[in-house]
Amino acid sequence: MIQLYSTIWRVSGRRQFILILLSLAVAGLSAVPLSYQKEIINALTHAKIDSPSLFVMCAEMMGVILLSLTLKWLVSYRSGTLGEDIIRLLRKRLYLDNANGKSIPKGTLTTTISAEAEELGKFTGGAFSDPVVQLGTLVAVIGYIASSQPGLGVIALAMITPQVIIILATQRKVNELVAKRVRILRGATNRIVNEDDGEDASTIEEEFDAIFETRRRMFIWKLSTKFVISALNAVATVAVLVLGGWLVLEGRTDVGTVVAATMGLSRLQAPTSFLIAFYRQVSAARVKFDLVRELLEEPQASARKTG
Template sequence: MLRLYSAIWRASAGRQILLILLSVAVAALAAVPLEFQRAIVNHLTSLDVGSERLVYLGLGMMGVILLSLALKWVLGYRAGTLGEDMIRLIRQRLLWRSSDINETGESVRKGTMTTAISAEAEELGKFAGGAFSDPVVQIGTLISVIGYISSTQPGLGLIAFSMIVPQIIIVLVSQRKVNVFVAERVRILRSATDQLTNEDLDAVEQDINALFDDIYETRKRMFLWKLSAKFLLSVINGAGTVGILMLGGWLVLEGKTDVGTVVAATSGLGRIQGPTAFLIAFYRQVSANRIKYELMLELFGPDPTRYRHRA
């Protein structure tokens, strides 16, 4: 993983720093709407209800939401264009490598190089665009929201935090197995593509169909692991929601907290489920792209660095 990230940083350090700063700003605003929500609910349930304060709270909440959306728009645009630039860069270097292979007569098959240029380069390039900013936004959002819930009611914050740890364990265990299937699928697909370049397709048709069957079986095993993990993660999310409502309701009945805090905590729980799900998917994406990056390096031969600064 460090090898993949160091390569991305070397190619785009300056632009990544800007994306990280934007990500921090977005994450810092994540919990602010929850405080407005808590204040609005408590205002409505208080004895002294005035429409003027309600309007101010609503306008303030909408202002924060608009600012956050504007920052996300800029972040998304910058990350997307960076990803496209990385796709172009990878394809250029693969093209240079193809030219060298033609000159030296090395044994890299055309089908493998075609697959790398058309599909694998796009997947790696898109990932590079958000490789740093995406996790910063989501981790920052988790810290911001859980920190806010804990500051208003520590017990509710503990429930929110306790949901994350078992999900991390489940993903780490399941993804190790999925990574094996990812590498296997890429190798099988490359082999099938290489055989498709054979002039006598009739002679290799049976072998290619067998490879397609292997890809199908590999994907089936991947689905079993990924869907089982997703089921367990959903169970944990459901249990967390029930726990927040039950504990929060009891605290309200005992006079130890207010309705607005419970509503904000429940809403915050929904806010952390999104980043948690994203980080889980992102970890899987990192793991898969690490395998693809290592497989792509094999195409560049013993000295990949010679293609970094070629004019």
């Protein structure tokens, strides 16, 4: 993981730094609309606001949302173009290395240039900015909920912790299946490109079956994890409504806080789901990075041995 990120920073550090700054700005704005929602609802509930003030607060809230969306657009555009630039760089490197005498099997070269390079490049574009935005959003929203009502903040934090544990426990198995699938696909493609004798047709069919079985097992792991995480999110939402409703009835909090906390949980589900998907992506990218690096280094090692 460290080697993957150090390589990404070495190739695109300056552009990644700009993306990080923009991502921090997006994260910093994430809890501001919740504050406006709380203030507007409480003011309306207690009839402590007039029409001009309501319009001003709603306009300010919309301005913050539009600013946040503009920054998100900019982050997405810059990370997308950076990813495409890295894809181009990887494809040129693989093609030129092969053209300069490295004996990379044609099937392996084809799958690496067409699929693996693209997946690695896309990951590189958001390798730093994506987790900064989502982690920053989690910290900002949980901090806001906890500052408004500590008990509701504890529920929000408790919703995330088991999800992290589940992902860490299951992702290693998924990574093994990803690496296995890539290696099987490379072998099958090499046989097809090299047009081996017909006696290998059954072997290729068996490899296609193995790829299917590998993906099937990946689906089981991923979908089961998603089911458990969705159930945890539902439990957290119900818990906030139960605790928040009880606190309102006891006069220990206000309706605006409960509404903001409920909305905050909804805001937390998106970055949490994204970070889970991102962790899976970075784990798969690390596996494919190692495979591509092996592909580029093996011919060099062979040349040194020959010399």
